[in-house]
């Protein structure tokens with residue numbers, strides 16, 4: 537059974553429609569001003585409504601204030617909120633009590649010890665997304681981590697792999713980690729923030745979707 541596939545950082549109706557048509561199970565909208573994939577809340581809401589009932593929509597936030605988080609979630613009404621900064625388990629649990637959305641937490645996977653430390657999110661998050669450790673930006677940089685850290689990985693909640701995935705390496709990432717979900721952003725772009733439909737197609741094909 538192929539993993540779930542999330543295409544993150546979509547910002548136009550055309551690329552959103554293509555991702556859905558080509559078989560993505562999830563799409564991501566980035567609301568984080570420093571990102572080249574940032575969309576304002578009006579655009580995020582329009583794209584979310586366009587995708588309604590066709591694919592699961594994640595809204596990605598990074599260390600957003602309480603006010604911004606509330607505004608974004610009540611306006612966009614995503615299926616999933618993906619926290620990609622230093623958000624605490626307590627913060628995730630508080631959000632989960634308030635909104636009817638899945639809560640995901642991205643974590644930079646630097647070493648085997650991270651796998652133990654990340655268990656603090658069990659119970660607060662619905663899914664852990666393993667990504668490369670944060671660099672200039674906390675994600676979306678095309679940097680991969682050592683997939684062997686996830687060999688035979690078992691987790692009590694759902695999880696997935698992100699970071700530096702491309703059409704050329706995603707099959708290997710799936711084979712090495714057994715990830716139930718893979719997430720890609722810059723690996724399906726022709727320039728930062730510009731999604732490439734041919735690369736999205738190649739990526740989905742390589743996952744078995």
Ligand SMILES: O=C(O)c1ccccc1N[C@@H]1O[C@H](COP(=O)(O)O)[C@@H](O)[C@H]1O
Nearest residue numbers: 571675676677678698699700719721722
């Ligand atoms: O996509 C972004 O611009 C972004 C900005 C800030 C935090 C996370 C971001 N994207 C997420 O990072 C992973 C990895 O991206 P990439 O495939 O290595 O480019 C991506 O899957 C998004 O979920």
